Amino acid sequence: xxGVTQTPKFxxxxxxxxxxxxxxxDMNHEYMSWYRxxxxxxxxxxxxxxxxxxxxxxxxxxxxxxxxxxxxxxxLRLLSAAPSQxxxxxxxxxxxxxxxxxxxxxxxxxx
Amino acid sequence: xxxxxxxxxNLTAQEGEFITINCSYxxxxxxxxxxxxxxxxxxxxxxxxxxxxxxxxxxxxxxNIQEKHSSLHITxxxxxxxxxxxxxxxxxxxxxxxxxxxxxxxxx
Numbered sequence: 001x002x003g004v005t006q007t008p009k010f011x012x013x014x015x016x017x018x019x020x021x022x023x024x025x026d027m028n029h030e031y032m033s034w035y036r037x038x039x040x041x042x043x044x045x046x047x048x049x050x051x052x053x054x055x056x057x058x059x060x061x062x063x064x065x066x067x068x069x070x071x072x073x074x075x076l077r078l079l080s081a082a083p084s085q086x087x088x089x090x091x092x093x094x095x096x097x098x099x100x101x102x103x104x105x106x107x108x109x110x111x
Numbered sequence: 112x113x114x115x116x117x118x119x120x121n122l123t124a125q126e127g128e129f130i131t132i133n134c135s136y137x138x139x140x141x142x143x144x145x146x147x148x149x150x151x152x153x154x155x156x157x158x159x160x161x162x163x164x165x166x167x168x169x170x171x172x173x174x175n176i177q178e179k180h181s182s183l184h185i186t187x188x189x190x191x192x193x194x195x196x197x198x199x200x201x202x203x204x205x206x207x208x209x210x211x212x213x214x215x216x217x218x219x
Binding site: 033040041042043044045048058059088090092098099100101102104105107 | 206207
């Protein structure tokens with residue numbers, strides 16, 4: 001009964017470091033997506049996937065990579081962290097290409 | 112102008128009051144979502160609707176496609192309803208466009 005699990009919950013990075021935010025769901029949802037949430041801007045879509053092996057860019061994809069090798073997992077990679085990527089990140093999954101279940105979020109700070 | 116506008120931005124109510132949060136959008140859509148984000152940060156999907164009205168407990172969501180408008184109503188509000196309520200629309204492709212949210216505070 002895990003739903004959508006995001007790890008880590010908190011992370012502090014230095015500029016230029018790389019890291020991967022993990023997202024896993026156990027509901028066999030085809031659709032998964034990553035969002036960032038910034039004050040005054042609402043949630044914005046970074047990347048999404050409509051099934052294993054299929055990914056596409058959202059509204060703000062620059063600086064982020066994703067892959068979808070399994071239905072369950074959809075990791076988000078920051079290749080070279082920048083202070084502008086300081087944000088709260090949410091992963092979501094759902095049916096019919098709609099995000100219906102959200103993870104608890106990852107608070108990421110880039111120094 | 113944002114594609115999704117919510118009003119009010121902030122709302123304070125007394126326990127028991129009937130609450131309405133509004134969402135207007137400027138594009139044709141196939142679905143509209145209402146989400147709830149609690150102070151701890153987690154996001155919960157409340158409703159997804161494309162026409163008419165849906166009800167779940169004390170929450171009611173309505174949508175008027177012709178007027179490009181949706182409302183979220185909370186009956187008999189309670190302090191535990193205090194949260195940010197977010198409207199999001201599904202216009203095309205596979206992406207949602209989100210409003211900035213309405214901060215609701217319900218005082219005992």
